[in-house]
Amino acid sequence: MSSESETVRESTEIGVAAWAIDVDRVSKTFGVTKAVNDMSLSVAPGHVVGVIGPNGAGKSTLMRLAAGEVPADTGRLTIGGEPVDLSRFSPRLAHERGVRTVHQELSLCTNLRVFENFLVEFGRERRVGLRAAMKERSAAALELAFPGSGISPDSEVSRLSLAQQQMVEIARAVSSADLRVLILDEPTSALPADRVEQLRDLLATVRSRGVATVLITHRLTEVLDLTDNVVVMRNGSAVWRSATADVTREQLVAIMSGGSGFEVAEATPGTGPEADDGTTGRRRLLEVSGLTRGPLRDVKVHVDAGEIVGIYGLEGSGQRELLRTVFDARRRDHGSTLRLDGEVAFVSGDRRREGLFPLWPIAGNLTLSSLPRLARGGVIRRASENSFIDHWLTRLAVKTAGPDDPITALSGGNQQKVVIARALGTEADLVILDDPTRGVDPRTKGEVFELLRESARHGRAGLIYSTEELELLACDRVYVLSAGAVVAELSGDQLTRENLVAAAFRGQRQLDASTTLASGVTPAGGLRRLASGVRTRMRGQRWPVPVVVVLIMLAVLQMLNHDVLASDGLNLLIGSSLPLVLAAIAQMFVVAVGDIDLGLGSLLGLVNVIGVTWLTKNPVLGALSLVAAVLVYMLLGALVHLRRLPAIVATLGASFVWLGLALTVLPTVGGEAPAWLIDIYSLRFPLVPEPVLLTAVAAATGWWVMMRTRFGVLLRGFGNNSVAISTAGWSTLAIRSSAFGFAGAFGVLAGLVLTAVTTSGDASAAQSYTLLSVTAVIIGGSEFVGGVVEPVGVVAGAVTLSLVGVLLSLLGVDPNFTAAVEGLILILVLAGRSLARKVRTS
């Protein structure tokens, strides 16, 4: 490999010190798979290198190594002529050296606005006026990269189309002032043709800035148009390098399909199509016709008994969706568009996420799908299970392994054999295989196909999707998918590597041509722009509904009792809701990072009893203990983060600590609130009653911290996409811990206000605040998934909940029902939301 890289170096005639980035013989092994193997890649300033190759060739891993996201096992890395200490290399260091990556998986925080995503990446630079600066910067960056994109810096990313999100991500990376190396991982797969044109111009600008660019792509046209050099990767290494000017499209297709330059890694396995005796009389197991669903468009596919049918296409052409739809058809009726006759089993190539049961030995992994067959009356028969295991282990020829050995000790290939045996062992009529040989050595690939072939001989069938064209040659027929549609069906002599690749790329080119100006066109004009600006800002806002609900509640209460809206009435109403308002804000900080605090009610109780005892007698000790409580909260957050504790159990355990401490401080109900606390709480302001003012201040503070500060942006970003935040170089530990710290601080405030309201202490009186605060957060428009919080809504939700209690008592409802009503509100709100989501998606 290195000799080839030397050739490129010589041909470009640049000394080593002048490379913008020089990756020298790096290797990276994941488990037993060598993802990158002794790979070198050098790019000179102002040059563009295209990296192509099949899925799993190690392209993305190589880029992650260069960007500091994955540590390399061996090798050297030089950026801008300075060597990099690989043991301490990190995304942050990479950023400082001027390396920016546009990821294949979008790495934006979708819950944040466009400019906030810029802030996550560039927010270190200054503090004052950060938001305004970032808005300007993002607008300028977008205008520079994709003129007329119509993307407002204020838009929430989740409301943008996939193409627009991609544009934001590219613009963000390019806007880096000290950009030296730009890595683009499949930047165009989501972009329409006109935007690809703009990207071309952008790359030219970037090139003139002296930036080195690495472009990973599946589209050969782009390789030919945009790059200076091409590198073809396979199995973690470069197998072919050349100056782009020296190759033609046809040559590239030939190289990709192994016609030249490739050493064929494996012999074609299998026996090819079986003797076609009576194909017509076979049972039809699967008949798909006119299926249009998700990315699939009018798909027509069928599989007969005894056949192995392949699916091929460029990544993301709808292959996976087709396989899943067929598998799910066991339970779901698709009418005449999808007819399935018989049992189905599924094999996924993503062993870690979708194949293995890592805590079980080989035996358990092998038998799971066949258990119903091996059992009588729901009880597994030991003898049947053992003979099943023996049978398959012998057949699989998994060496050096007994049934009780851990599955994780096997090599990837052997693991995959077990997963396939699990599916075949069910004796299902149709086995669906989703890229089953990913990361599997060539010999095992052959064995896998032999297993399939054998089961086909017994009248069963296989439907297999593979990224490796060679494997598909062993199928009886292959459908080629492109952009969700079947563009070719190859069999017999037609079924060759060249035809497969050509068909897939042909489909791609048709797609390129047919994708016309599909991106948003935004009209410009004074009033209309203003209106659209307001609309952009208001779209997806979650606070109006809860606020309107509060107003309605107040109106209803006013109708029932005319004293409600009088100053004293309001004082009382809002005053009693203030502890919950503060508790809800506390809970909001924890929910924002995706956790839930089950100890909040007990914390309030502890603060309450400290308030009526220590704080009265010894204010210094009292104040110190409250500060300590906040610190313990931060510690809890840090522990949850570092040891990956489930926050539920940790906070539930902490709730016993709080309760126990509270009972120790004040075993019985009693005590006396400090006079100054009550005084502060009953200050009278002109015009606005104090509780209303305090509620407004609390809401404003929560809103400001969460929505306006850099910390708030990072917090919400963490809840949505923690990987993006840590890749941008922020300490996720500090973020999680601070979130808990804010929760503790607001919890302490809530406890103090509770003390002022009740004027006496009771260790366990505040227990109900745990669920109430969660409910307030949710009805205020926040989501449990993390990152989606709405401070103003949360405050409105808390007030609403307090008012519900008042309303119930005004209506003469048994106070025992209050808890039930609160629980029901929570369930109903979530039910409504899940219903709305279903309506939206269908």
Add this chain to the structure above:
Amino acid sequence: MSTSSRIETAWAKRGSFLTRAPWVWAILGSLIAWVAIGVVTQRFSLGSLTINATAASFLAFVALGQMLVITGGGGGIDLSVPFVITLSAYWSSGVMNGSNARLGTGIAVALGLGLVVGLTNAAVILGLGMPPIVGTLAVGFLADSAVNVYASHATQGAPSPALAEFVRGTFLGIPRLVEIAVVLTIAVGLGMRWLVRGRQLVAVGQGEQAARLSGVPVGVIRAGTYLASSVLAGFAGLTLAGYNNSAFLNMGRPYQLASIGAVVLGGSLIAGGRSTAVGTAGGALFLTLVLTLMQSSKLDIGIQNVGEGILIIAVLLVAGGGAGAEARRRGRSRRGRRGAEVPADAADPAGGARP
């Protein structure tokens, strides 16, 4: 082979045995706690062990149900158990009202209430997609209201004498409750291993998607665990009422954290996918003994609470948390158009990015 290396090998083997059989710790801890109680009270007796074992039986019933929910993974947890216990105990006592004739009705009410709550939990979590923590807590509050309303409208009944007698009785010199708990523990342990549904449950906990693609009905399995947990909690409430010869409000309260604590102490993974029924029962015994120890040491009720909370957090810290929970969090945040080009069995690079 040198002596030292032989010792090392022996230790390594022992280590692997303890990782494979984490329940040993719970049993060991129980023994130590029992001895400590003996030291503190200066009286060693099997009697104290029997009493504690009986008290631990109630916890074991609840904790075994809790364990099933936790085994199913996906953040599964049942916070409604304390409310079910109280509800079942209170309502069934009211129905029985001290009469043997209505024993059958009482039992049906207790278990039926558990069934209703379990179904509601399953519906709310699996149907509406609520997170289990909040779903079970909300449903628990509904049950709590039901108790309060029932208590304010009905006279406080009493369990039937036959029930009280049966629950307090012994068989072959051993308290019946302990025997029931032991049988139940063995049944659950064997069931998770040798029943199709049990095996599928463990599979779901290890990998929801992998289980689904292996043809396991994930929703049915998880719903079943919530049913089992609530029915077992109902059973615990019934026997608890019988044992105390009365039911009172908030009687289920200690069982919320304790049931989770017993599962954690027993060595089951809080993220699901690996559970040990023996460990859970042992954890229940250990936790009960520790509480007794704290009581015998004349510690305040407050300090006892603190001790229980710290014990559970400490065990979690040592055992490490749910990597599963983190994986889910990451899974949620990933919404790429396709999977990363990292080999399937690769260590997650994203995980490495986090400290």
